[in-house]
Amino acid sequence: MKHLFFLLLSFSTFAQDIHFNSILVDTHNDCLTACIEKNVSLDKDLTGINHSDLARFKKGGVDYQLFSIWCDGEKANPYAWAMREMDSLYAVAARNPDKVVIAKTWKDIQRALKEQKLVAQFGVEGGHMIDSDLQKLETFYNRGVRYMTLTWNNSPGWASSHADEKNPEYKGHKGLTDFGKTVVKKMNQLGMIVDVSHVGETTFWDVINTTTKPIIASHSNAYSICPVSRNLKDEQIIAIGKNGGVIHLNFFSGFVDVDFFKKDAAFRKNHAAEIDSLIKSGMQTEYAFTAISDKYPSESDAIKPDLEQLMKHFDHIVKLIGVDHVGLGSDFDGINSAPKQLKTVLDYPLFSQALIARGYSNKDISKVLGGNFLRVYKANN
Structure with missing residues (x-):
């Protein structure tokens, strides 16, 4: 409870300096899908409509956003849907060249940060969106996709999801097929980060044994704190640490506190x-x-749940593998519930405040907010 006391204090000048002088990277936000579903545009004021919009990213201190490209397994043409979502952000960037840059190189990233523009890239959430076609994977990369979650809750045929692996009626292949391993190797070659959020345990270990580059979990928490299949077990967390990867905390209430369901x-x-x-x-x-x-x-x-419950996941991961392997993957605009204090992208500073309350140094806080992801990004490129 002592940490909550600090969060009740006003956001101090000291805390603002740490938060807004760090590079904040969020690896998972579904606002492009949300904008299409709600027929709104990201460069409008979406207060009360979305968790996110272009202006509020800046106000919340977000410097670098990986925009999730997602559809469920029911879409007739998931690749076309993915392209539509990407087109929507390209249109926003074209209208707002002074505010956002779709970055494709490290130089693009550095330039955008120097000019205080939002760095924008894509993360494809679900391997089904490449239609088992390596050329489509390469097209995604060329458009600015810098990670792909190998599965969503469904399985693309070459990798099994957490949902299917625990389903006794699932008759498909468990883990990565030979083609699935080829996908991972192709991603390593391109410089596209392999994301293991949503994958089943068999797939996870196949990835660990196949990849030659550090991986991420773009939006996952600790199974020991909240035992749901979307979270990572301790041995998986340790493996990601050994791989040099990063686990990005998911704000969804159901992955924070199992009683939420x-x-x-x-x-x-x-x-x-x-x-x-x-x-x-x-x-x-x-x-x-x-x-x-x-x-x-x-x-x-x-x-x-309360923010303190999310911080228990942070503490657990740090205890296992250290502060160099944790980041933020909010899942804003893809979730219907987050910890009470984290209502929108404006509330990211409260996470920094919670780190300050725990006694973390400026250097460590900067690592968690974005430095750890940037290390993995460079190691993949």
């Missing part, structure tokens, strides 16, 4: 008719849940 199920049951109506209207299921959570904020806030 029971509370959330009751909340969804109370609003089932409205959720079904949104899904029937064409909204993807994940965003229907988010829309209802936004509509009833007092109900949804009441079931959220």
